[in-house]
Amino acid sequence: MGKVIAVTGKGGTGKTAVTAMLIRYLVKNSGKKYRILAIDADPDANLADALGVKVQKTIGDMREYMQQSRYTTPPDTDKQRLFESKLFEILVEEEGYDLLVMGKPEGSGCYCFVNNLLRGIMDKTVNDYDLVIIDTPAGLEHLSRKTIPDLDILIAVTDESRRGLTTAERIRDLAREIELSYKSLFVIVNKVTSERKAAVLETASGLGLKVIGTIPYDERLAKFDLVGDPLMGLPDDSPAVKEMVQVVGALGL
Amino acid sequence: MADEIKLDISPMYEGERIRKDDLWVELGGPKADGFELSLATPMDQIEDGKVTVVGPDIGEIKEGSTIPFGMVFKVGGEKIEKDLESIIERRNHALLSYISGLMHLNQRYDIWMRIGKSLKKKGVTSWTQIYKPVIDLYKAEMPFIEKMEITIYTDPAEVKKQLANAMAVYKARDERAKGLHDEDVDVFYGCTLCQAFAPTSACVVTPDRPSLCGAITWFDGRAAAKVDPEGPQFPIAKETAIDAIAGEYAAINEMAEKRSGGEYTTMKLYTFFDAPHTSCGCFETIGFYMPEVDGIGLADRDFKGATPNGLPFSTMAGQTGGGKQVVGFLGMGILYYFSPKFLQADGGWRRIVWMSKGLKERVKAGIDEDMMAKIATEDDAKDIASLKAFLLKVDHPVVNGVTRKVDSKKITEGWKLDEVTDEIKEKVMAYIEKTGGDINIDTVKSELALTEGQFMQVVEALQADGVLE
Numbered sequence: 001m002g003k004v005i006a007v008t009g010k011g012g013t014g015k016t017a018v019t020a021m022l023i024r025y026l027v028k029n030s031g032k033k034y035r036i037l038a039i040d041a042d043p044d045a046n047l048a049d050a051l052g053v054k055v056q057k058t059i060g061d062m063r064e065y066m067q068q069s070r071y072t073t074p075p076d077t078d079k080q081r082l083f084e085s086k087l088f089e090i091l092v093e094e095e096g097y098d099l100l101v102m103g104k105p106e107g108s109g110c111y112c113f114v115n116n117l118l119r120g121i122m123d124k125t126v127n128d129y130d131l132v133i134i135d136t137p138a139g140l141e142h143l144s145r146k147t148i149p150d151l152d153i154l155i156a157v158t159d160e161s162r163r164g165l166t167t168a169e170r171i172r173d174l175a176r177e178i179e180l181s182y183k184s185l186f187v188i189v190n191k192v193t194s195e196r197k198a199a200v201l202e203t204a205s206g207l208g209l210k211v212i213g214t215i216p217y218d219e220r221l222a223k224f225d226l227v228g229d230p231l232m233g234l235p236d237d238s239p240a241v242k243e244m245v246q247v248v249g250a251l252g253l
Numbered sequence: 254m255a256d257e258i259k260l261d262i263s264p265m266y267e268g269e270r271i272r273k274d275d276l277w278v279e280l281g282g283p284k285a286d287g288f289e290l291s292l293a294t295p296m297d298q299i300e301d302g303k304v305t306v307v308g309p310d311i312g313e314i315k316e317g318s319t320i321p322f323g324m325v326f327k328v329g330g331e332k333i334e335k336d337l338e339s340i341i342e343r344r345n346h347a348l349l350s351y352i353s354g355l356m357h358l359n360q361r362y363d364i365w366m367r368i369g370k371s372l373k374k375k376g377v378t379s380w381t382q383i384y385k386p387v388i389d390l391y392k393a394e395m396p397f398i399e400k401m402e403i404t405i406y407t408d409p410a411e412v413k414k415q416l417a418n419a420m421a422v423y424k425a426r427d428e429r430a431k432g433l434h435d436e437d438v439d440v441f442y443g444c445t446l447c448q449a450f451a452p453t454s455a456c457v458v459t460p461d462r463p464s465l466c467g468a469i470t471w472f473d474g475r476a477a478a479k480v481d482p483e484g485p486q487f488p489i490a491k492e493t494a495i496d497a498i499a500g501e502y503a504a505i506n507e508m509a510e511k512r513s514g515g516e517y518t519t520m521k522l523y524t525f526f527d528a529p530h531t532s533c534g535c536f537e538t539i540g541f542y543m544p545e546v547d548g549i550g551l552a553d554r555d556f557k558g559a560t561p562n563g564l565p566f567s568t569m570a571g572q573t574g575g576g577k578q579v580v581g582f583l584g585m586g587i588l589y590y591f592s593p594k595f596l597q598a599d600g601g602w603r604r605i606v607w608m609s610k611g612l613k614e615r616v617k618a619g620i621d622e623d624m625m626a627k628i629a630t631e632d633d634a635k636d637i638a639s640l641k642a643f644l645l646k647v648d649h650p651v652v653n654g655v656t657r658k659v660d661s662k663k664i665t666e667g668w669k670l671d672e673v674t675d676e677i678k679e680k681v682m683a684y685i686e687k688t689g690g691d692i693n694i695d696t697v698k699s700e701l702a703l704t705e706g707q708f709m710q711v712v713e714a715l716q717a718d719g720v721l722e
Contacts, residue, residue: 035272067468071587074423075430076339076472078360080480081346085359089283093273108554110466110535112447113473116485128270 002035002126004149005251006134006182009157010167011044014190017221018157019135020050020231025244026131026253027096028236034130034253036097041136041148048101052230053092058103059118062086066114067107083117087125098129102142118147131253138171144178151182153251155212160192160200169207188213188247212250215243258375258382261353262390271356271367278314280322282358282365286412287322289364290419291342293335294327294402301400302388304381308408311368312378322366323406323415324384328391330399339426341395348390352383361423362416380405430472433460435500435594439491442474443508446485447576450534454576455512455520457489457505457530461594462522465536467586498659499524499598517578524598525549529583532573536584538612539569540596545637546644547665548606548651549599551585556609558631561640566609591619600655600664606644607634621658645698652704668704673714677703681711682720 007022009015023038040047040055048055066083073082092099106115126132126149134148142148156171158164168187175182189200192214204211218240224231234241281287314320328341342360349357354369368383377383388401406412435441437460444456444464458464460471469477469486477486489508495501500522509520509531519528525542532539538553543562552566559565573582595601602621610630617625627647634640644652654667670677684701685692697708715721 070468074361074427075433075470076343076426078343078346078476079473080476081359082363085363085365088270088358088365095274098272108535109537110447110468110533112450112466112535113464113468116446124268125270128268 002037002129002131003152003253004126004132004134005153005155006136006140006143006148006151007155007157008136008138008140008171010138010164013157013159013164014215014225015157016042016045016047016050016135017225017231018188018190018215019047019133021234021240021244022247023051023097023133024232024234025241025248029248030253032096035128037126037129037132038097038099039132039134039148040099040101041134041142043102043104044137045135047135048092048099049228050231051094051099052232053094053099055090055092055099055101057090058101059087059090060103060105062090063106063111063114063118066117067109067111080117080120083114084121084124087121100125102147105141115145115147119149122147123149138167138174140171140174140178140180143180151180152184154180154182154185155188156185156209157188157190160189160196162203164189165200165203165207165209168204168209172209184210186210186212186250188215190215191217193217213243213247215240256376256382257385258377260372260375260377260383260386262351262386263353264347264351266353266355267347267350269350269353269356271354271369275369275371276367277316277370277373278311278368279319280364280366280368282319284319285321286362286409286416287364287366288362288412288416288419289324289326289342289345289360290415290422291326291328291338291345292422293333293338294329296329296400299327299329299400299402301402302385303402304384304388305402305404306380307404307406307411310379310407311383314407316370316373320407321409321412322364323412323419325404325406325415325419326391327402327404328398328400330397332397333399336429337397338422341391341398344391344394348387348394351390352386355383362420380407433471435459435461435491438471440475441489441491441502441505442469442471442478442486443489443512444469444474444486445512447533447535448485448512451531451574451576453513453516454531454533455509455517456533457508457520457522458486459491459522461592462500463586463588463592465530465533465584465586467537467588470588496521499527500594501528513576516576520578521598523594523596525583525596525604526580526599529578529580531576531578532582532584533576534574536570536574537587538585538590539566539573540583540585541569542581543606543637543640546606546641546651547668548644548649549596549604550607551605551612552609553587553612553615555611556631558609559635560609561607561629561634561636563636587616590616595619597657597659600650600657601659602628603650603655603658604665606649606651607640642702645702645704653706667706670703670707670710673711677711678715678718678720681708681715685721 007019156168216239221240354371356367358365442458458474602624629643655665
């Protein structure tokens, strides 16, 4: 069973950029030690764009396909097997990692059966990788529906404001409420100015949060983000990329 | 002849994915034709243990390519009948996956396989080296297979030709499966998947009665129960029916009592009245009884307007859902409309008086032909009064009483006036005077809005009054 890491945080904190940088770092520097699956579970963000990958279809599309096809599939079709194959069809196989996009939420009607199939398939899929990295919105939607299996590590990405850090605290409460199990909760503070760094760390420790990375505000990263260039092309010596050494070390990778 | 190679074979490799980086050859899948077929074959036409390759062998295929692929398994044995073909074929997925370095997905004409580079490293050069052990696996797992022969097709033209043959076999199989009825099986399946939303819902899935949500057929129940008999889908040994027409079975009653936490002790499969099936939360359609016409209306989730009883789908679904047994309302799946047992105890289609137009169009192939024009939609009737007029005009069975198809028993009396009022008496007298006693039933319907039975009811009352002789 692989390690499952979810990266979450409010919009604007750079959560998706951090996720992409983490994947980028592991692909470039871990020497193919890990089979990596990236899951984009945030419909508002776009991990695929940040990774520079074109995605045609999502898990949501395939779930709809399953809903529609139930009237037409041959009677003895094994639907779990059909769904499994459809999900393999939309798996984006990239150099050093694979990507799945959750896509749109379900429509009206009953999704009990198809979501139950999805849970079974996702459990199996996750077992096929050493490392699963999930970009998930602060509401933890797919995790609460259990369509994504339990976590080893939950990472909250925040900005340097006090409010940002209290968001991390709230995510911890929400995880408890939806009975999401994880072994560790870490915080990565993004876009930190050098003069605020000490204060940020102090606030975090006051809230009982463990900070595993402080990513300095990075001009080049902001530029990449602005023009929509994939972060895979970031130079190795950019301060944000360099900070990933810390993060990866703290994650035990 | 290629040398035999010891492959790594174990159930622990089932579900192994071959990633693009590890790919040697890809077979079938979204980019190429592919199929698998098992054929019950007479023993004397099988050369046991033989593997034939038609087209390029695996050693001749360029690394990383995707090719069309077909595999035909001829199986024979004293106990092997046509019906076993698809059961044997479905085992392909697991047994082929037991081979380390081989991935198998999906089924029939949708198969998608990948052979990993690890098998190339092992020295595999021929399909024979992969498929000979498959024959042994089959015989070990299914001892009723006495002889087995495999043909592998990789020549593109040959794959196309053989695929066309296979399609005809699948089609014939599907026809047989569609002809499967409740009488033909010993086991039904229960489903409690939606108890999270509908705690007392205890769904029963049979060949003639798919689930309310529309997602689970009897075949799905069988597949799921096989994987995990303790899971949300479980077998129910049906045994003899208490009432075959209403679909009452002791085993189902027991199951309903247990799974509903004692809420319901009786649950019948093919009826609307007296202990109907529980309704979950998100059934595809709802049926509603309208006492004014003694008939049943049907609306689907997409119908947003009000039905003739004044209620929209959402209101009725809200009252019925949650795993309740509500006499007069019933959640139903789309596929149930195609069943020969569709509400058979209540008269089936002869009892249906109204349907939302979208639903009627969608299930028209399932509606009894003689009833097609007699079922109103929102275009014909928006309330009870206009529905009554429509049913009178088309001479719907509910008007004069429904005789149910299944046993030709008359189950409803037809419309009766609760009370013969003076107002009706006057109208009927005026009509009789106008026509000079020459009664025409069509004008009774159109001018008086009465059925023949109701007209006679008034005439009898007038005779009792001494007004008529």
